[in-house]
Amino acid sequence: MTGAVYVTGAAGFIGSHLVDRLLEQGRSVIGMDNLKLGRRSNLEKALAGPRFDFIEGDVNDVAAATERLRRHRFGPIGEVWHLAANSDIQAGAADPEIDLRDTFLTTHSTLRLMEALSIPALVFASTSAIYGELDVPLREDTGPLFPASRYGAMKLASEAAIAAATQMFVERAWIFRFPNVIGPRATHGAIFDFMAKLRKDPSRLEVLGDGKQDKPYLHVQELLDAMFLAREKSGGAINCFNVSGDSSTTVRYIAERVVASAAPGARILYGTADRGWIGDVPRFRYVTDKIRALGWRPKLSSNEAVDRTIGELAR
Amino acid sequence: MTGAVYVTGAAGFIGSHLVDRLLEQGRSVIGMDNLKLGRRSNLEKALAGPRFDFIEGDVNDVAAATERLRRHRFGPIGEVWHLAANSDIQAGAADPEIDLRDTFLTTHSTLRLMEALSIPALVFASTSAIYGELDVPLREDTGPLFPASRYGAMKLASEAAIAAATQMFVERAWIFRFPNVIGPRATHGAIFDFMAKLRKDPSRLEVLGDGKQDKPYLHVQELLDAMFLAREKSGGAINCFNVSGDSSTTVRYIAERVVASAAPGARILYGTADRGWIGDVPRFRYVTDKIRALGWRPKLSSNEAVDRTIGELAR
Numbered sequence: 001m002t003g004a005v006y007v008t009g010a011a012g013f014i015g016s017h018l019v020d021r022l023l024e025q026g027r028s029v030i031g032m033d034n035l036k037l038g039r040r041s042n043l044e045k046a047l048a049g050p051r052f053d054f055i056e057g058d059v060n061d062v063a064a065a066t067e068r069l070r071r072h073r074f075g076p077i078g079e080v081w082h083l084a085a086n087s088d089i090q091a092g093a094a095d096p097e098i099d100l101r102d103t104f105l106t107t108h109s110t111l112r113l114m115e116a117l118s119i120p121a122l123v124f125a126s127t128s129a130i131y132g133e134l135d136v137p138l139r140e141d142t143g144p145l146f147p148a149s150r151y152g153a154m155k156l157a158s159e160a161a162i163a164a165a166t167q168m169f170v171e172r173a174w175i176f177r178f179p180n181v182i183g184p185r186a187t188h189g190a191i192f193d194f195m196a197k198l199r200k201d202p203s204r205l206e207v208l209g210d211g212k213q214d215k216p217y218l219h220v221q222e223l224l225d226a227m228f229l230a231r232e233k234s235g236g237a238i239n240c241f242n243v244s245g246d247s248s249t250t251v252r253y254i255a256e257r258v259v260a261s262a263a264p265g266a267r268i269l270y271g272t273a274d275r276g277w278i279g280d281v282p283r284f285r286y287v288t289d290k291i292r293a294l295g296w297r298p299k300l301s302s303n304e305a306v307d308r309t310i311g312e313l314a315r
Numbered sequence: 316m317t318g319a320v321y322v323t324g325a326a327g328f329i330g331s332h333l334v335d336r337l338l339e340q341g342r343s344v345i346g347m348d349n350l351k352l353g354r355r356s357n358l359e360k361a362l363a364g365p366r367f368d369f370i371e372g373d374v375n376d377v378a379a380a381t382e383r384l385r386r387h388r389f390g391p392i393g394e395v396w397h398l399a400a401n402s403d404i405q406a407g408a409a410d411p412e413i414d415l416r417d418t419f420l421t422t423h424s425t426l427r428l429m430e431a432l433s434i435p436a437l438v439f440a441s442t443s444a445i446y447g448e449l450d451v452p453l454r455e456d457t458g459p460l461f462p463a464s465r466y467g468a469m470k471l472a473s474e475a476a477i478a479a480a481t482q483m484f485v486e487r488a489w490i491f492r493f494p495n496v497i498g499p500r501a502t503h504g505a506i507f508d509f510m511a512k513l514r515k516d517p518s519r520l521e522v523l524g525d526g527k528q529d530k531p532y533l534h535v536q537e538l539l540d541a542m543f544l545a546r547e548k549s550g551g552a553i554n555c556f557n558v559s560g561d562s563s564t565t566v567r568y569i570a571e572r573v574v575a576s577a578a579p580g581a582r583i584l585y586g587t588a589d590r591g592w593i594g595d596v597p598r599f600r601y602v603t604d605k606i607r608a609l610g611w612r613p614k615l616s617s618n619e620a621v622d623r624t625i626g627e628l629a630r
Contacts, residue, residue: 143458157472
């Protein structure tokens with residue numbers, strides 16, 4: 001890995017942890033974020049150093065971004081980590097333009113920028129949601145790919161656009177299909193939502209769905225371990241990895257742990273549906289042989305990752 | 316099937332043959348086309364009858380299309396056949412906005428229209444290009460899906476958006492993954508290109524690539540047979556079918572037959588590359604058990620379909 005790194009969605013949950021890591025590794029980093037979901041405070045540490053340049057702007061304004069990155073004081077960009085996306089799946093279900101613009105067109109725009117600036121390498125944050133509701137163990141080559149949400153659809157559309165670009169101007173791309181990622185700075189997800197609800201009303205917690213949804217959760221720091229390892233150890237034109245541990249966590253477990261930490265004694269009220277919202281996939285199981293073959297496995301079980309996150313958020 | 320049918324790309328190659336068939340079946344048809352690749356002359360027969368309404372317009376102008384179709388004199392729209400797309404793969408390789416706008420955003424816009432007008436059923440023209448360069452027999456559930464062209468990428472993006480829509484407002488969708496479709500009114504493809512070249516210079520035919528590309532060709536009338544059969548006989552939320560015969564045809568065969576028909580004696584000059592252009596996939600083999608289980612198989616071999624098309628074009 002050489003050259004400066006350009007991170008889209010740099011002020012977001014995963015993006016800001018990524019920026020911190022890249023800076024720790026001695027890289028120079030240019031981060032772009034429109035601060036719609038991201039927060040400048042997530043970059044507090046990064047902004048204090050000399051090797052980080054933050055651009056508050058729109059990834060889809062390709063001309064402005066290209067202008068800003070061309071002849072940057074950090075030198076030529078060696079790679080892009082494209083994390084900008086709408087992470088609010090439910091908002092995307094209500095308005096089809098959100099995932100189109102924030103999740104897919106940001107990828108299209110990032111590829112245009114890469115072509116304009118001859119940036120050879122791309123790391124992309126994809127998702128388990130591309131697999132839809134397939135009721136089989138999910139390998140990287142499992143199909144058919146019929147996502148159940150607009151979020152998943154626009155991530156799959158992004159993967160497709162990236163794949164085509166590797167035939168043209170992108171030399172190498174890494175596609176990581178994330179499970180539920182948790183940790184400090186998250187702006188969505190069960191832990192975040194439950195904490196917010198309990199702050200409003202510490203006497204009760206209403207859970208969307210019956211609480212039996214059962215999915216793998218991964219701590220953001222372990223996700224980054226996996227991404228950096230695979231980025232270093234694989235070098236095909238398209239390198240695609242499911243990232244997840246083996247274990248999973250029920251929504252019921254999360255509800256009980258959040259209540260125990262944030263509002264002991266609150267009543268938990270479950271719904272009856274097997275999913276929380278349209279496009280929610282109640283359970284899935286990843287086959288992660290590929291990333292494991294490189295030597296990665298999470299140190300924390302899914303439940304432990306949940307516990308650690310609740311602890312970090314309680315601080 | 317009840318209600319009027321709305322066809323996007325109605326003046327195009329496949330779209331106009333589809334319109335003719337639907338009218339023969341007694342349906343009322345509203346066709347939209349921007350006449351960028353489509354031609355009004357393809358609809359000559361349709362336009363002469365009382366049950367066809369042609370709209371020259373932009374599928375992506377959702378507000379205008381919705382206004383035009385709401386309370387149409389043909390009554391409520393029962394289904395959409397969405398064929399509008401950029402079919403010029405090489406143009407898409409040169410300008411990334413073409414496939415985005417004409418192939419993917421037309422799907423996004425068609426879905427918006429369907430939601431606005433509560434149209435329950437969608438038939439979509441997808442493509443073998445979504446499979447990229449996978450070197451295995453291609454079943455409908457084969458992955459990973461890494462298209463090699465922007466055309467294939469934006470068709471896969473369309474499939475993804477349609478899949479998500481079936482979780483919301485689309486009751487049923489049929490996705491047909493076309494092979495190379497040939498017949499009168501085509502505006503691209505080897506037969507069309509070779510004929511155009513020989514009209515310019517009847518003494519020689521320059522072939523892109525080494526002529527060994529070997530792919531299944533299907534006559535448009537047999538494609539429509541398959542689509543109507545599957546439309547009638549399958550009724551899941553997402554019904555996805557590879558459509559193709561078993562046999563295939565080399566580019567060399569096509570070159571020789573076109574020369575024999577259009578310019579006997581012309582010299583054929585082959586290139587050295589194993590493909591004609593970026594994103595061209597030199598060969599692929601479909602598994603078509605699924606559409607065959609419904610009772611469809613093409614009457615013509617791939618070579619016979621080529622011969623028939625050359626004959627039809629020579630008339």
